[in-house]
Amino acid sequence: LDCSSGATAEYLYSQRIFKNCVPNTTILTVSARDEDYSDRNLQYFITPAEATRLVNVLPDGRIVKSDVEQFDRESNEKINFTVQATDHANCSSVVDVDIVILDINDNSPEFVNTPYLWNVSEGPTGLGQSFRFAAHDKDTGENERVMFRIIHGNADQSFSLTNLENNTAIIMVKNELDRESKATVLLLVEARDRGVPSLFSATPVLTTFYFYYSLSPSSFTTSLFCLLFGSGKIKRA
Structure with a gap:
């Protein structure tokens, strides 16, 4: 000493x-x-x-x-x-x-900038439209690496999900969507880390379809209604 x-x-x-x-x-x-x-x-x-x-x-x-x-x-x-x-x-x-x-794996992934609202076009114009999102995990190493998947709302496989770098992913429209049969779809997305045991969280992605004009003018029944543009009134023809 x-x-x-x-x-x-x-x-x-x-x-x-x-x-x-x-x-x-x-x-x-x-x-x-x-x-x-x-x-x-x-x-x-x-x-x-x-x-x-x-x-x-x-x-x-x-x-x-x-x-x-x-x-x-x-x-x-x-x-x-x-x-x-x-x-x-x-x-x-x-x-x-x-x-x-x-570190130990004691934190579940957290989605960034929720809630998620996604507007897409119906019909052929909607094909390939995408929605990108991310999650954050406070742990380190494998415990912070996140993988995503759609766990609900995609039974007809109209959407695809691709995992990207830095805990991000992208959802894309695969099939033509029909607003007349369904105006919205609620996709439930899971974020799961690679820790042992793994932890996860889930968040909804509310998908709303825009109207796509797919009917030609001749398809309308002109004998049922006519629109008086001057008065703004509708009357039977």
């Missing part, structure tokens, strides 16, 4: 641990030697004090998970603090400690 004032850290301890470790789990052990007194007379302290909400140091130098707060990797991927060992003569030594928080 160093009896001079303002001792600086000479060593760095580093460890990696999963974010869901339970309280009192041993993360690592720091050790100091006192040539003048028994090592059992050493006292260990953590600075800054705020770090003790996440970790504690025991009399034998073990760094353990505290029971005050859980690790939150999404807000802080690494914890940095200093451990000081002090003897009865007030001699001390300090070390730096870095703890890297490892």
Whole structure:
């Protein structure tokens, strides 16, 4: 131990641990030697004090998970603090400690910019029209990679879904749509991550069909109604 004032850290301890470790789990052990007194007379302290909400140091130098707060990797991927060992003569030594928080799959994908409303044209003009969307997952690695699929509303396979990069996908119209038979379609899309076990969420895509003029003027029955443009009134012919 160093009896001079303002001792600086000479060593760095580093460890990696999963974010869901339970309280009192041993993360690592720091050790100091006192040539003048028994090592059992050493006292260990953590600075800054705020770090003790996440970790504690025991009399034998073990760094353990505290029971005050859980690790939150999404807000802080690494914890940095200093451990000081002090003897009865007030001699001390300090070390730096870095703890890297490892991810677990505990966040479901979230769709971006919902709700989804998609207007498409009926008939041949609607073919190939597309709708692009995305999801976000707060986890990392495979846990944040998202795959999409249509899980409801596409029994006739009128729509196709293609997964793209960066957790995005696109839905396209494959078959001609007929507004007269159905004016809207509610597609239910699932976003599922690749974690183990995987987590998922789903969101509706309300698809509304625009009217497509497909009848020639001769197809109308002129003997039933005629429109008086001057008065704006409708009367029987």
